[in-house]
Amino acid sequence: MLITIDDYFDLDKIIDSGQTFRAxxxxxxxxxxxxxxxxxxxxxxxxxxxxxxxxxxxxxxENIWYNYFDLDRNYKSIKPEEEFTKTCYEYSKGIRILKQEPFEMLISFIISQRKSIPAIRTSIEEICKRFGKPYHTSHNEDIYLFPTPKQLAKDNSNELSQCKLGYRLPYILDAVTTISNNPHFLSDGYNMSDEELLEHLMSIKGVGIKVANCIALFAYNRLSLAPIDTWINKIINSKYNGISPFDNYGDNAGIIQQYMFYYAITHKNKI
Structure with missing residues (x-):
């Protein structure tokens, strides 16, 4: 089927922007x-x-992918203010904030702590192969879906320990236990304010403020939230005199953060 997308849309940038690890x-x-x-x-x-x-x-x-790619939002309407923000915007435009499944984002961003993007992808693929449902695609590929909490809860830490999780293993186990014991834990988040959602997510062991912000942004589409990792912190200190620029962008703060993050990981010598 042929579809038309009139707004900024760059598949390579979306895949490499650090928000999705299976695309x-x-x-x-x-x-x-x-x-x-x-x-x-x-x-x-x-x-x-x-x-x-x-x-x-x-x-x-219309029912799944249009929403997944956030195509009801006009990214062309975003108007950066500061010079460095404009540079990041011009370089990174085409990235869109994907609306992803909360449990996958919870596990993925717990794993992401102090790991490179390739290493995160490796761990997640290993989890999918060991615990996920096999799926034969329309393009004759055999892949594995991301496991459900129930599928992960059936297995013990000895199996998960072979997925290169390191110190994150008990955090993953706590997350699986929490969601298994309270199946509505993640869906409840849709009805919470940003502050309530962050506190709710941080009740899970190993979920700090940065990981909670990532889950809120990439699963719940809370675009006013901007996760602060090492790269964004460097940008704030070197380009904005230690003052976060994200308050200037309101509901677009999370989009601007992604533009900055993508620019930073592809221009490491300029940050």
Whole structure:
């Protein structure tokens, strides 16, 4: 099916922006995204730079993927103020904040602590292979879906310990136990304020303020929240005299943060 996206949309940047760890580029012009039990293959159409070929039906695109890619939001309307922010914006535009499944984001960002993006991907893929449901895709690939809390709860730490989790293992076990004992724990977050959601998430062992902000941004679409990691902290200190610029951007703060983060990890010598 052919679809049109008129706003900024760059698949390579989205995949490499540090917000998703299972999306991948299959070849020069084919990308795969996974959302729960839905798998999307998407490629650019040669006839028009705003047109894309997608592997799903029109109903699935409208009901799942349109929302997943945050396509009801106009990213072109964002107007950066400071010079460095403008630089990050011009370089990183095309990134969109994906609306991802909360349990996957919870586990993924617990794992992300003090790990490189490739290492995070390796650990997550290992978890999926060991605990996730096998899935044969429309493009004849055999993959594994991200495991549910129930699937992870059935296994012991000896199995999880082979997924290169290190000191994060007890945090993962606590998260699985918490969600298994309270199946509504994550869905309750949709009805909370930003502050309440962050406190709620931080009740899980190993979830600090940065990880909580990441989950809130990438699972709950709380775009006024801007996670502060090592790279963003360096930017604040070197480019903004130690004063966070994100208050200037209101509901776009999380988008600006992603633009800065992507710029930083691709221009490490300039930060």
């Amino acid at each position: 991948c580029k299959i070849d020069d012009n084919l990308y795969r995204f996974i959302s729960m039990e839905n798998v999307l293959y998407i490629s650019k159409d040669s006839s028009d730079k705003s047109c894309y070929n997608v592997s799903c039906s029109s109903d699935e695109w």
